[in-house]
Structures are given as C-alpha cells and as structure tokens.
Amino acid sequence: MQLTGDRFTSTSALVGNDLATLPEFPAEIRAPQGTLAGVSAFQVHISDHDIHTPGDISDVLVAMNPAALKSQLNRLKGGGTIILNSDAFDERNLEKCGYEIDPRSDGTLDDFTVHEIAMTSLTVTATADLDVKKRDAERSKNFFALGVISWMYTRPLEPTMEWVEAKFASKPAVVAANVAALKAGHAYGETTEMFANQYVVNAAPAKPGTYTNITGNTATAWGMIAAGELSGLPVFLGSYPITPASDILHELSRHKNFGVRTFQAEDEIAGAGAALGAAFGGALAYTTTSGPGVALKGETIGLALSMELPLVIIDVQRGGPSTGLPTKTEASDLMMAMYGRHGESPMPVVAASTPSDCFFAAIEASRLALKYRTPVMLLTDGYLATGAEPWRLPEVSDLPDIGVSFTTEANSTDLEGNPVFLPFLRDQDTLSRPWAIPGTPGLEHRLGGLEKADQTGDVSYDPNNHELMTQLREAKINGIANDIPPAEIDGTGGADVLLVGWGSTLGSITSAVQSMREEGLSVDQLHLTHIHPFPSNLGDVLTKYTRILVPELNRGQLVKLLRAEYLVDATPLSKVQGLPFTGQEIISATKALLEVTQ
Amino acid sequence: MQLTGDRFTSTSALVGNDLATLPEFPAEIRAPQGTLAGVSAFQVHISDHDIHTPGDISDVLVAMNPAALKSQLNRLKGGGTIILNSDAFDERNLEKCGYEIDPRSDGTLDDFTVHEIAMTSLTVTATADLDVKKRDAERSKNFFALGVISWMYTRPLEPTMEWVEAKFASKPAVVAANVAALKAGHAYGETTEMFANQYVVNAAPAKPGTYTNITGNTATAWGMIAAGELSGLPVFLGSYPITPASDILHELSRHKNFGVRTFQAEDEIAGAGAALGAAFGGALAYTTTSGPGVALKGETIGLALSMELPLVIIDVQRGGPSTGLPTKTEASDLMMAMYGRHGESPMPVVAASTPSDCFFAAIEASRLALKYRTPVMLLTDGYLATGAEPWRLPEVSDLPDIGVSFTTEANSTDLEGNPVFLPFLRDQDTLSRPWAIPGTPGLEHRLGGLEKADQTGDVSYDPNNHELMTQLREAKINGIANDIPPAEIDGTGGADVLLVGWGSTLGSITSAVQSMREEGLSVDQLHLTHIHPFPSNLGDVLTKYTRILVPELNRGQLVKLLRAEYLVDATPLSKVQGLPFTGQEIISATKALLEVTQ
Amino acid sequence: MTNDSESNVTLLDPTKRGHWTSDQDVRWCPGCGDYGILAAMQFMHAELAKDPATEIKTEDTVFISGIGCAARFPYYMDTYGMHTIHGRSPAIATGLAIARPDLNIWVVGGDGDMLSIGGNHLIHALRRNVNLTILLFNNQIYGLTKGQYSPTSEVGKVTKSTPSGSIDPPFNPISLAVGARATFVARTHDLDRKHMIDVFQQANAHRGASLVEIYQNCNVFNDGAFDAITKRANRAAMMIDLVDGEPVRFGADNEKGVVINNGRAEVVEVDDVGVDSLLVHRADADPSVSFALAELANDRQSPTAFGVFRAVESPEYTDAVEAQVADAQSDGAGNLSDLLTSGATWTV
Amino acid sequence: MTNDSESNVTLLDPTKRGHWTSDQDVRWCPGCGDYGILAAMQFMHAELAKDPATEIKTEDTVFISGIGCAARFPYYMDTYGMHTIHGRSPAIATGLAIARPDLNIWVVGGDGDMLSIGGNHLIHALRRNVNLTILLFNNQIYGLTKGQYSPTSEVGKVTKSTPSGSIDPPFNPISLAVGARATFVARTHDLDRKHMIDVFQQANAHRGASLVEIYQNCNVFNDGAFDAITKRANRAAMMIDLVDGEPVRFGADNEKGVVINNGRAEVVEVDDVGVDSLLVHRADADPSVSFALAELANDRQSPTAFGVFRAVESPEYTDAVEAQVADAQSDGAGNLSDLLTSGATWTV
Numbered sequence A, B: 001m002q003l004t005g006d007r008f009t010s011t012s013a014l015v016g017n018d019l020a021t022l023p024e025f026p027a028e029i030r031a032p033q034g035t036l037a038g039v040s041a042f043q044v045h046i047s048d049h050d051i052h053t054p055g056d057i058s059d060v061l062v063a064m065n066p067a068a069l070k071s072q073l074n075r076l077k078g079g080g081t082i083i084l085n086s087d088a089f090d091e092r093n094l095e096k097c098g099y100e101i102d103p104r105s106d107g108t109l110d111d112f113t114v115h116e117i118a119m120t121s122l123t124v125t126a127t128a129d130l131d132v133k134k135r136d137a138e139r140s141k142n143f144f145a146l147g148v149i150s151w152m153y154t155r156p157l158e159p160t161m162e163w164v165e166a167k168f169a170s171k172p173a174v175v176a177a178n179v180a181a182l183k184a185g186h187a188y189g190e191t192t193e194m195f196a197n198q199y200v201v202n203a204a205p206a207k208p209g210t211y212t213n214i215t216g217n218t219a220t221a222w223g224m225i226a227a228g229e230l231s232g233l234p235v236f237l238g239s240y241p242i243t244p245a246s247d248i249l250h251e252l253s254r255h256k257n258f259g260v261r262t263f264q265a266e267d268e269i270a271g272a273g274a275a276l277g278a279a280f281g282g283a284l285a286y287t288t289t290s291g292p293g294v295a296l297k298g299e300t301i302g303l304a305l306s307m308e309l310p311l312v313i314i315d316v317q318r319g320g321p322s323t324g325l326p327t328k329t330e331a332s333d334l335m336m337a338m339y340g341r342h343g344e345s346p347m348p349v350v351a352a353s354t355p356s357d358c359f360f361a362a363i364e365a366s367r368l369a370l371k372y373r374t375p376v377m378l379l380t381d382g383y384l385a386t387g388a389e390p391w392r393l394p395e396v397s398d399l400p401d402i403g404v405s406f407t408t409e410a411n412s413t414d415l416e417g418n419p420v421f422l423p424f425l426r427d428q429d430t431l432s433r434p435w436a437i438p439g440t441p442g443l444e445h446r447l448g449g450l451e452k453a454d455q456t457g458d459v460s461y462d463p464n465n466h467e468l469m470t471q472l473r474e475a476k477i478n479g480i481a482n483d484i485p486p487a488e489i490d491g492t493g494g495a496d497v498l499l500v501g502w503g504s505t506l507g508s509i510t511s512a513v514q515s516m517r518e519e520g521l522s523v524d525q526l527h528l529t530h531i532h533p534f535p536s537n538l539g540d541v542l543t544k545y546t547r548i549l550v551p552e553l554n555r556g557q558l559v560k561l562l563r564a565e566y567l568v569d570a571t572p573l574s575k576v577q578g579l580p581f582t583g584q585e586i587i588s589a590t591k592a593l594l595e596v597t598q
Numbered sequence C, D: 001m002t003n004d005s006e007s008n009v010t011l012l013d014p015t016k017r018g019h020w021t022s023d024q025d026v027r028w029c030p031g032c033g034d035y036g037i038l039a040a041m042q043f044m045h046a047e048l049a050k051d052p053a054t055e056i057k058t059e060d061t062v063f064i065s066g067i068g069c070a071a072r073f074p075y076y077m078d079t080y081g082m083h084t085i086h087g088r089s090p091a092i093a094t095g096l097a098i099a100r101p102d103l104n105i106w107v108v109g110g111d112g113d114m115l116s117i118g119g120n121h122l123i124h125a126l127r128r129n130v131n132l133t134i135l136l137f138n139n140q141i142y143g144l145t146k147g148q149y150s151p152t153s154e155v156g157k158v159t160k161s162t163p164s165g166s167i168d169p170p171f172n173p174i175s176l177a178v179g180a181r182a183t184f185v186a187r188t189h190d191l192d193r194k195h196m197i198d199v200f201q202q203a204n205a206h207r208g209a210s211l212v213e214i215y216q217n218c219n220v221f222n223d224g225a226f227d228a229i230t231k232r233a234n235r236a237a238m239m240i241d242l243v244d245g246e247p248v249r250f251g252a253d254n255e256k257g258v259v260i261n262n263g264r265a266e267v268v269e270v271d272d273v274g275v276d277s278l279l280v281h282r283a284d285a286d287p288s289v290s291f292a293l294a295e296l297a298n299d300r301q302s303p304t305a306f307g308v309f310r311a312v313e314s315p316e317y318t319d320a321v322e323a324q325v326a327d328a329q330s331d332g333a334g335n336l337s338d339l340l341t342s343g344a345t346w347t348v
Ligand SMILES: Cc1ncc(C[n+]2csc(CCOP(=O)(O)OP(=O)(O)O)c2C)c(N)n1
Pocket: B240, B241, B242, B243, B268, B292, B293, B296, B323, C067, C068, C069, C070, C071, C085, C086, C109, C110, C111, C112, C113, C114, C137, C139, C141, C142, C143, C144, C145, C150, C218
C-alpha cells in the first residue's frame, strides 16, 4: 500500500502538469493531503480558470479500499463523485477500518455519485496475457483508475504512457502491465458510458435555508414526483435506457411509494406510446430520453399533439449527430425540439439551466402539459444531468398548484336538447379541450390522429375545418406566452450588449458577465427558460439592444429562432466540444462584438 | 341504361350547382355531351376560376361500362383520371362495344390514372340490408360513383342527399338505396385513401418537342431510374407503403430491367436502414415516404449524415400533423426536413415544383447525394405526386452526368511510408470523403455513428476534433451553395414586391403574377428549388426588395428560414386546407402588401 | 352521441347491440369482412351485459388501434377509444393498462399494423403478459393503402408493390405468438359470428395478453383469400375445431383427426390410427404442442385449426406492477418533504 | 491499418489470426465474454482461409452491428464494417445483402439491440431468409448503458431500472426465431472456442438467414449468468450437445437423454426409456421439434441444448431478387429513352 501511495503521488503530479496543457478545462489530481500511510486514494480537483473554488475540497475521490474512503470522504464535495474499487470492499477490509456496515449500502454515500468498479480483478484480467505475476499485476490497478479518470475528463493517455515507459524503463513487464491497466481503465469508462460528474458553481452567496446536493437527473426525477403530488395525478414514466438520461428512470423506479409507475419499454417509440396511453387514462405521463431517442419519438409526439393530450418529453441532450458523443454535453437538439415532427405541430419547449433548476423546469413543463393538454419538450443536457450543485430546498407549500380537473359531465347539448359531450369544445381562455378519462360514464369518445372536426372531434376532411384546427392548435400554444413570466433582463435594460442564453450555459454566462461588469463593461444578461413560445415581451426587450450575443453549445440554434421571430441581428457564439463554455470564451466574444481591444 | 343516363343528368346538374357554392375550387360534373343513348358515363371538369381551360375536355371520366369508356375516352385529358366500374368489364360487355382486348390491359389507359372499382357489386352489398330488389339496388351504383367523386373533391354529401330525398319522396326505398350507395362510395374513397388527381396547368406555351403526360410520382420514379443510368450505379429503393408516396414504389418495382431493386420493408426505419446499407455497398440508394414516415427516419438519416454516405429521402408531403389528412396536399414538412434530427445535422433540401419537375429534382437530389456523400431530402407533395401535366420529354443526352468514382486505392501513407486508406480524408474542393465499397481489397474500414477522427475515421472523443468534424460537415453542405444555379428573378429584378415560392405553388404563383402584371402591377417572382443551402446570391437578391411575400401551403416555414438567414422582413401567406392556392388568394395578399385598394 | 335510427331505449339498454354502437357511419367497403367482426363484437358485449355478474360497461371499455382499415374499428364502438398511429397500438395500450388496470382494453389492428411495422410491440406485449385482448384482423394484404402485400401474404403474391410476385415467406401469427411466449392464442374467422363471439369472450376473460387472429376477407384487394378454408363448402374438410379436453377431430363425418407424430402435428384418418391415438386438445398443454398445431396452417392446402390454441395461467403484468406499488406503500405513501430531504442536508 | 505488434508477414497471411485483426484497441472490460467470441471469429476466418476452395477474403466480408458492447465487434475485425444505430442492424444488413449478394455479411448485436429495440427487424430478416449470419450476444443485460434488465433477463432480476425486481418473462431467442420461421438456428457459448468456431462456420455456410445465440458473460453487470449451465463443473449435467443424426444424449456418462413426449421435449434417464426411444436429432426436422428442443432452456434449472437446432434449405431472399432482375432483363436491360416514351406521347 505504501508503494501504491507513492505511485499515486508521482502519477498524480505528472497528471497535474500534464493537464495544465489543456487550458479550457483544467483538473488537478492529487494524492490526498495528510494521507495516513496505507490509505490508498486520490482526489481530483476540477476548476474553471475563472472561478476559484476555495479550500482543499475535491470533486472526485478515487478510493481503492474502505480505509481510503473513510479517511478521505470528508474532503470530497457534497454531490461529488466517488470511484471505488469494489474488490476491496470485503468484510475483512471493512472491519479493518472500522466500518460496521458497508458504507455503500447504509446511506453514507447517498449524497454522492458513486461508481463501483471491480478494479483489482479487472486489472488482473487486463494483464493476464502479460508476463507478470498476479501480485504485481494487482499493483497496476491504480493505473486502471487513472485510465478511468482520464476517460471521464477527456485526457489523453499518451503522456502517461510515455512517463510510465521512462520511469520503468528497466522493467518492461511493469511497463506493459501499467499501460495495459491504463488502457483498460480508459476503455472501461468508454464502454460503460461513464460520464464526468461536474460541479456547477452556484454564483449567488448562500441564502439561509436547508441545502442538499443534487444532480440534474435526480432533480428532474424529483420534479416529476413533485408534479404528481402537486397535480394529484399518478406519475407514469415510459422510457428506454439511454445515456445520459437513464438515471431519471433509475431514480423514479425507486419511488413507487409515491404511486409512481415506471415502464422500461422495448424501445423509445413504445416508451412514448405507453406514456401517451397512460395520459389518455388520466396519468401525468412522461417519457425520458436523449437525442437519438427523441428522433424516434417524433411520430408519437405528433399524435399527442393531434389528440391534445398532456405528455412531457424530457430530452437530456448529448453530443450529436447520430450516436455522436454519448457522454459529452451539447445543446444541439433545440431545433429538433421545435420542428422534429411532420406537419404543423407546434409544442412548448422548456429548458432547465442548472441541476437544481431541473426540478422546477420539470414542474413547469408538467404544468403546461396538463393545463394546455399538449406535449411539452423539456430540454436538459448531460452537463446538468450528471453535474451536481448545492440546492436550497424549497418549501413544499411554496410550490405551485398545477392541478387540473377531469371533465365528468356533458359539456353541451344536441339539437334536441340532450346533453352531449364534445371532446374538442375548447376552454375560451386557454383553448384547451376537455380531458375526460375512461371510466367516466356518458363521456365515451374516440380520439385519433386524423384531422378532427372542431368541437365534436369526429374525423373531418373539411378544408376549412383543417385550417381552423391548425390555427387553433397554434393559437393555444402561442397563448402560453401570456401564462409565463415575462423576459427579465439582468442588468440596466439598456447596456451596450445583451447576452442571451438558454440551458446549462447559465453558470458560464453569469460568471462571464460578472467579470466583465467588474471590468467596467456595459453588459446585460437574459436567460430563457421558455423557448417556445417566447415570453410575450421578448421582442420589445431585444429590440432595445444594438448588439446581442447568443452563446450556445451548438452551431447557433436559438439565435436562428430569435432572428426569424424578431428580425434582430443577434450574433451566435458557438461551441461544440462536449464541454461547457469557459468564462473567457464568452468574454472574448463579447469584447469582439463590442470592438473592445483585448 | 336509359334511366341511368337520365339520372346522371339530373344529379350532375345538381352537383354542378351545388359545387358553385365552393368558390375556391369549383368542379363541374356533366353528363357526356353527345352521349349515345345507353352510354353510361359522366365527366368531371375541374378548373381554377382564374384559368380557363379550353374546350370540352374533362379531367375525370367515370365510366360505368366499356361502351362508356370507349365513346368518351377521347374527351378525357391526357393524364386525366378514369374511374371505371370493373364489374361491367366482362367479356360480353367488351364484345358488345367492339373491344377485342380488354382496354384495361392493352396499354390503352397507360396515359391515365385509372381507378378500377367494382361499383355494381359494392353497391349491391351496400344496400343489401335495405328493402330493395337487387336490380333496383344496382341502379344506385351511379350514386356510389358520385360518392367517390364527392370524396375525391371534398364535396359535402348533404345537398345530394337532400335532393335525393326530395326527388324520390314517394319512394323511400329508392331514397334509402341511393343514400346508402352515395355514402358507401364516399366511404370507399376514404377507406382506400383515394386521391384527387389534379391537373397542374402548364403556363408556358407548348414548345416544339415530344410530350407525354406524367404524374409527379411517376416522374419521381423515372428520375430515380434516370439517376441510376446517369451515375452508372444500381438503384436501390427501401420503402414502406404510405399514401401518397406508395406509387413511387409501385412504379419502380415494375422496372427491374434497369437493374432496379425495390424492397418493401417492415417499416419506414427498415426502409431507410436498408437503403443506407445498400449505399454502403455502392448502390444509388433511396427511401420514399410521406410525413409520418419521415418522422420515423430521423435517426437513420442522422447516421447517414455521420457516416457521410449518399442517401436520398423522398418525402411526398401530405396534410399533417399526425395522420392528418392523408389524401390532401400540404407543404408543412419543410422544417422537419431541415431540423428533424438530433444534434447538428445539416443536409441538403431540394423541392420539386411541378409533376414533371419531380424528374429533374430527383436527378438533382441524387447528384448532390452522390457528389457530397450526404443524405438529401427531396420534397414533393400530394398535389404534385398525383397530379399530371404534359411534359416535353428531355433528350437523354442532355441530362447531366452525375457519375462518381469509388476509391479503389490507398489515398495516403503512414509514418513508415506504407500506403493506407483514410476514409475521412476529404476532397479539398467538395469536402467529400472517399467512397470505398466492400469488395475493394486493401481499403477495409469501419464506419459508425460515434464521432470520428478527422481523416482516419477512428472513433474519437477528442473535443477539438468533434468541433472540427461538426464544422467540416456543415461547411461541406454550405459549399453546395456554389454548386447550384444562382437564384434567378423572373421579372425586372426591382419590382415593388417579390413573391418567393417553393414546391407545388409554382403554378398558382405564376398565374397570379401573370394576372397582376396584366393589371399593371410591378411584381417579381422567385421560385426556389434548393432550400438548403440557399443559392449563394439569395441574400443579395432579397435585400433589393422592400416587400417580399412568401405564399406557402403551411403556416409559414420557408419565410422563417429567409428571415433568420437574411434578416429580411418577408411576409408569410399561409394556406392549410389541403388544397392549392387559387390565383385570387395570392393576388389579394399581394395587393394587401402593396396597399393597393382592391 | 345519439343514433337517430334507434330508439333511446335501445341505446340505454346494454343488452342491446345498439348500446355498443357509436353514432359514426361505418366506412368500410361494402362486403368487407370487418363488418362481421364489428357485429360480433357488439353482440358479444350485449350478450355479456345480460349477465349481471360481469358489470360490463361502455365507460370501462377501451378500444385501441393503429392505422389501417381494421384500425378504424374503435370509431364504431360506443366506448372509449384511440385510433393511434401505425403499428404502435400494443405499446400505447400497455401504458394505458399499467396506468388503469381497472379498464377492459381491446387492441385492434391489421396484419400490416400488427406484424409489419408493429411486430415488435406485439411480441413484447405478449411476452410481458399485459392484460390486453389483441385482435389481429388478418386479410393478408394492406387494405387501406390499396393493396400491397403484407407479412402474411403467401409467397408469389402479385400486388402493386410486387408485380413479379412476392418472395418472402409469410409469418404464421399463431406460431410467432407462441414463440413469443403468449399465454393465450386463438384463431377465428369473419364468417362465423358465433365462433367469433365465443373466442372473443374467452380471450377477454383471460387474465393476461390474449392474441386472436381473425381470418378476414378484404373483398376489394384480396377477395377470397380464405375461401379454400372457410367457405362453407370447404369447412368440413379444411377447418379443425379445437375443443378443450376433446380429441382433435374434423371432417364431414369426423373421419379425420390430428396426431402428434415425432413432435409434429399431422392429419390422419381416424380409422387408420384409432381414436385413442388422436391428440386430445388441452389449451394449457406445453407450448410445443400449441406450436405444432399452429404449424398446420403454413400450407394453404392443409386443414387449419381454429379455436383456442393456448390458454395458460401466468402472472399478469399489471398485477405485478400494482403489487410492487402496494408493497412500496405498505409503510404509507411517499411524502414530498421527506423526499427532498432524503439526501444529506445542511442548513445555512 | 497496420498493427505494430505483429509482423507484416502475419498480417498478409490470411490463415493467421492477425490478418483478420484490425488495428483498433479492443475496448471491452477485461474479462468480458466478448473477447472469447472475437478470438473465435478471427481464428475461424484464419482456419477457413486454409481451404483454398473458400476464397475467403477480408474485403468480401462485412460485419454490421447496432449499438451496445457487443455491437463494438466490427471495429475489431479487419474487414469492412458498419457500427450503426441501436436495433437496426438486421434491416441495414438486409439492404446491403440485396444490393451486394456477393458479400459475406455478419450481423452482430446484444440481447437489447436484437430483441428489445431491434426485435422486429430480426424476425423479419429471419422470415425473409436473407443471407445473413446473425450473432446474438446474449448476456441477459444491457451492458453499455450500465446494467438495466433486458428482454432475456430472468423474472425477478434486480437492476438499476428494476430495483424491486423485473416482472416480465424473458424471450427464449431460439423459440422466437423458430416461431419466426428461421431456417437456421443455433446456440453456443463464449467459453468454448471450438464449439463457437464450429457453429459459426455452419451458420455462415447456410444459405439464408442464420441466427446464432451466444451465451456471453458480462462480468461487470451480470457476472456468472450462465454459470449454472456453462461452468465447467456443470457442463456435463446441464449442456445438451445436439449432433445431427445422433440420439440426443448427455450427462457425464451419457446417461441422460431427451425424448419427445406428447409433443414436448423431456429429459429422461436413458436406462429408463431405452436408447431407441430417444429423439434422434435432425436439424432439418419439422420446426415443431426445433421448438420443443428450444423450450428446454426456459427453466434455468433444466439442461439446455447447444449446437444447431435447425438448418433447413429454403429459397434465399437475395437469390429471388436476382432471379426477378435477371428475368426482367432477359430481353435486354432497360433503356432510358424507351422508358420516357413508354406512355402515350405526342409531338408539337
Ligand atoms: C408510419 C406510417 N406508415 C405507413 C402508413 C400507411 N399505412 C396505413 S395503413 C397501412 C397498412 C394497412 O394494412 P393492415 O394493417 O393489414 O390493415 P388493413 O387496411 O388491411 O385492415 C399502411 C402501410 C401510415 N399511416 N403510417
């Protein structure tokens, strides 16, 4: 173990240097400070150049045995990531360091994202064909761990391999074993689609309250549960696993005590379809997925839209196109959310901006779906989903009431004065149609994807009716603009430049704006939660600015919508590297737009 | 038969009046002029108010027996629709009117769209439960025919039913039978997804040449065959039936002598997938469908885009959203064509503007797909697909050479100077990658949907590589702007207003522009074939105008793209009634924009 | 919601067909086999309503379909219904069943809808044993899209999309369902209302997923596809009626029978083998036996079995879902505040 | 395209494994069963290359996969390959096979890829009898997405998505394939290279669609799933080796056997029934027999059959396509000018 500790120090030091050459997203890997002899662990500290995270708290803890975990856990940030060597968590080791119950099962690690990996045995297997003794092979497990970390943080392996070769030049077997372990760890991260869990920095000083650490996926799942409680409807999730969305399914499936029903379907189409069926039955229905899954759900979403039933589709965006970069973040599904269906099929699009905001965004998406009987697309992304932040818990009583009532009685009369139910007789205010669920006597009706006659909902091929219904569906969604908060500028309302963002770029843009203001630049900021429809005042707000910069983790999607809608000459700032913006990138682009000499 | 003839006359007269109340798309149904006693047929003449079709030529011929067909066929327009009562085409009837060979099988009807319906027996069955004798029931078959026609041209049944009730007030059984037959005919049209086959008026005076009548679907199929011949590649179609696209599959499957292979897949995903597999093998690969099918193909298209393989997706648009109006036309899939995939996935979009233009558009889409190794979306619509027009046949020798060559040898060397094949080493000019097909020794390689390293195509998670590849894919498609004809204005180049159109609105817009010019208004016209990328000069062209009107059979999709791209204040003119624009609708909107008092 | 041609009394009386009939005009082609199936379904419901124990109600009944002629079915039942998208009805119905295990859910579709685009959802619904009664209207053609061949069309079929004849062997829906571990599988046909009613009732009474294949004539695009078997004159020789607990016999004089020979079902002359050698049908026998019986139909020249091939009790999917929810709630329902504070918390 | 660790000679010699090995690092977890399958595949090709009659070449060989750990396979074969999207590989491969009947096409996927999202494409490829060799790596789990249950996972399986245990009965892939009218179906496992090579060769030699289920251990998310059957100590008692033309026997002393009893396959003591009563395996027997043998595996406690369940000759899909094209061209290839003027024309 002593040896192991040493090697870590060396390796880590190396990696520390090495990583400094990747300025956009540096990380440090350090041997634990104050490590007791024999404790095998290392810590990864990640920071954005612009933001100084205080203290010695780490983001990632790699614990090669229970002792390491025990001694180092207090140095790990709440919500941080633990990678532990499950091979070492046997009774003897647990006992040796005084764990009475396995900390993996008693809730000790609840606050963290835990990856259990059988590192010893995987290393032994990875080096099995080499000419090394099993005991020696086991020693290479640290390199396996380093490989995993390198995968997660997109670090190249070559420098480490070169270092290993130089360091152990005289012992080719050791070189071979270490390199094999390093590569195996790296491949393991890839093959099991491991994601870097990142901290989203909370810019505002901590307000008084009770806090917990939460990842975006957990917050999304909790938001769904909350929406169920707030609406009084049973939650149904139809889903098919896909990185980085699967954890929402996993989390929800653990909360059946809320009456939640989760269904792992045979594919994404079935997941969405089952949710739509559940919605017809009166459930608060969700389907969760990532980009490739949304590409498959378009037809079903179109049906929901035509039937005017509530359905929330959650897209945890990842790098595209196609399979793309499953474990990297990107915000490139916005246009698909807007237009990824045939025909005229407008639907609301809502985007979460921080891990904890996923909770509120899920409730808001549910509110709109229920109130307007419409599919709603909720966009999060890999960075939010797997990243964690400290969250000041809301009072349950402060959460909105999003209850809706089912129609239980006839809503009109026929020519002879008999009561009849018209499933497409709309609410004057919201233009929503009544939601009458099976089991309700007298309101039997059939819904379908063929065009429906106004009010009666009977199949209709009438040209004018089709135009009317198309306009009504559109007007219903557009009307939501008045049921959401107006766009609110952070700043003077008339600065030299406005930065407009959406989604997970909030943190980066906010910190960039703060720096620039400190520098004395005149910069306003606007972050959009509702992307379709836009807040009703957005046009008025935007046309006040002569310079608008729209930083996006795509090739410029929101900026297209803004330009088309408001004819404002907004400028895109694009990044598609699977990584969030650094503050510096945003600052440079803003200054370029302002023509400030940098 | 005498009686039948009479009834037609009455009915037709009635319908003639009745239809006059539907000003936007009037049709006349007439008993054949100069009908010999005993000939049972009726003709439907359709015209747009603005365009006067000369003579007595009809658009639709309903022939209740061979004699009717024989005597009236010369009055039917080339490319017109024949609805015939197949029950009456027995040997005896054929002989009686002197047909030696059944005209349905000897090519006589090749020039027309023929619907064979067993109208007598269907009518008898439809009236079976009523208290009418079989012979009387048979007489109602004309109402069955009228029901079919009413379906095709979206005519209400009620006026006819009322007329029948009044006319036969004293014979309730006759009323019941006629109404049942009428409804059955109408339902038949709906149930078998019958489409109105419409004439697209050819504005230009007939140039010398050889002409044939062609529907858009046939022209599309022939364009695909031509592209195969022009490229020297075998044509492969993977498709799943759907109205109104199925006829492309049907037509192509009849031309195996061109080495064409058609595959009716288990669904749309498999149709696209099979086509992509064929493309990997070196075929000129297509998949044909309509809106709901495209909504299912998004993920596969994304894969094609990531693998950079040629694939033409043909979307014969119909009324949406969802199942919508399968037999009505609409142009509302443009945004899906642009953005219906996750991630950054730009691809070319080409649109045909007349039935015969489908031929050229299919060749052009194929050219782009092959040259740039990219999926290409070709948009047609139900109106083009089932409508026919006289087509001046091109000389085969005038058609473009769209041949490409497969890579057969290593295109680079490794560090040691050995020849290697780099599947993503791009052509400097087009940015296309080499296309090396299985069977080529030494060029073995693997393609996938994960991000690929520049040049080598190996899986790569490198952030900067991902951004580079994203930009390269985008630049490749954008570069096509220089490989297509520039936008060419029809008109002065500086009129008071510019009408920008795309797709099947060409006829309506052109005739409206002509009328307005005759009235002395200053109107220019521009019709786009390439919607992504736009022709490179489009921005320059558009910014010359202060008023731009964009008529579209959707809620304003192209207009969004123009506004976003060029920040021009273009105005949408929208129609979503499953019907083409009338000239008058376009004229009114243009005048409104010009603030001309109407 | 009213039907002018019938008296209000009929409409209000659930034992009358009219009570189960919606106000929509039926829009199939005259003579289509679908009419007979619809009538059987409406009569079956009326029949069931006579038994007060069933408590059958229009509002608790749901019909879900995909797209196709067959898929128009829900419009004509005066129950709740969804006419959805092509191929997805088993998946959509599964969601409804999980959300609402109290409902009686029927799923309707054609051979294209259920076996071509929807094949995967069908086999998964069967495997899961979700409480759905699934009716497969097999007319061996795509009707709605005007006559292309389907996954049940015979090899060599000339259709619009296969002018030189189709080249792929058809599925045998019963074999496929047994291969997918279905717990209830049956076959009936559109010409025999009594048989349909009987099979529908059994299928619907089965707790779990039931698949009923219905031979259905499309008189417009594939007329007479089943004549060789179901035409009155051919029935005796070609239709084998499966009766639980009885030896499998058929023929005008019951002179023919089925034996299992080396694992394979074979048609024999009863006199040649003796009654005791005949297979005694048991719907709860090993799936291999159901499979063997299903395979009889692969050849159109051979007699084809009708009735219930397979009916076995097996845990039903939504029951299991409910049990897990009940178990999770055995200590009380979830509390939102507790959930929010279930991780490590701290106070500022 | 080169592999530093091997000499150029090895690379150029098709009878050496290295010739079939790509230059990509293999990225499965150490100890994953996939390694063994890859090795078997590479050795099999090297072996085949020794027979000059086979003319086997890397450039004529294509591996097509969907998404999943198993689906990484094509990257490691130095042939042509496509790593496509989840579930669609049988459809994509079908298109390639039709376009290029000259190629030897392998399709690779996991139990999720092939039986969950891709189930429909799989059964349709089997039904059509397209000339594809389809390998189903069955590890009864979703590996790549970190361990959710799959359509082959046993009831009650606790996974990330089923913390209270899964509730749906698994597919039996062999039964499903037979139900879909597959013409070649086999099972092997990742621990027996010789058996794999033998089965792969037979499957690939079969003209038509072949399905090979491979029991594959995912040591990270579902370790030991098949230990009860394929672990060396259990093999004699639990693995039944199907040998064409031989009575089905197994056990340490061949003391056990399989009979077909009333249509159902049953394990018996040979002494109890006598050798002559045993089922003599014939891969071309009626599908009912293949089905009965497949059903043995439904219960993890029972012995499970390995080897070729079914191999029957039947017209192959792409052959039929080619025949139709050839027929259409018997009077010469199409001419574009003729096509354009094939309708009624007139001259102005
Ligand atoms: C996604 C999609 N693909 C294709 C279609 C076109 N389509 C409608 S019904 C149908 C098949 C009809 O055949 P079947 O299911 O056997 O029903 P039938 O009409 O014979 O009763 C097809 C291909 C569609 N509506 N949607």
